[in-house]
Amino acid sequence: MQLFSTFENHIYLEMAISTLEKKGILKENIFAVPLDNRLEQRKLFDTIHRSDGTSLIDIGMALATAFSVIGASIGFKLEWGPIYWGLIGAFIGFLIGFVIRLFIEKVFKKRERVLKGKHSEVILIIDCDETQAEFVENVLFRHFALGVAKIK
Template sequence: MQIFATFEHSTNIELAISELEQKGIDDLYAVPLDNRTEERKLFDTIHRSDGVSLSQTGLFLAVIFSTIGASRGFVLDWGPIYWGLIGAFFGFVLGFSFDFFVQKRVRKKQRVLRGKASEVIVIVECEESQKEQVERILWNHFALGVAVTA
């Protein structure tokens, strides 16, 4: 029977492995995962999307600013159509710039501050009778997740 567990990179892994070895379980394998080295792309393609839209706020502000521009355009020289288009352009640029700044600067800092390091996968090969004991040891040492396969 194989038991898989994931841990954050910490001393809890060593404590769990040493306790399992003390219980007579020597068939252990720990694999550290690598961190991503390249930055995420901000602009989506047709084949890949991360669910973050840079144009959503821009389109919202474009509607608001074009409405205001068109209504004020009735008393201004160029008329409501030109002022509506100017307002839409200005609103879209303002919203797009805001979303771009938030995604590029603020979210990047939040990812760095969170400090989530790569995880470690621990694979334990044990007997059916040791399953409960191994699971309890892994959970007691702050495993992020545990899976059992027969």
């Protein structure tokens, strides 16, 4: 039976390995694989193949609607008329909203674009008998494994 678990690169990983070795799991049956973490920053703009669920145009569309209504209302008194001033207002409102949203994403939410929470840094693979599987799983969770999977 094989057990797969993920850990942060921490002293608890070393403690889990030494505990397993003391309880009869051979060194040859324990395999640790370090993961390479992402070094590049996450992209702000979405592509057709990847989207992070963050919209940059939501505030822009709301402000475009509001500014177009105001522009059309004022446009009845101005020379070009309500249609042109409504379109100009919509364009200006969209630009203002887009810039606000872009500023929020670049400055305030920069830290949130980095992966949140705990990061798996090491995968630990353990070969053992089915009788030892429950014990090995308990040892891994006691030493703060992020996740454990069993394969027969």
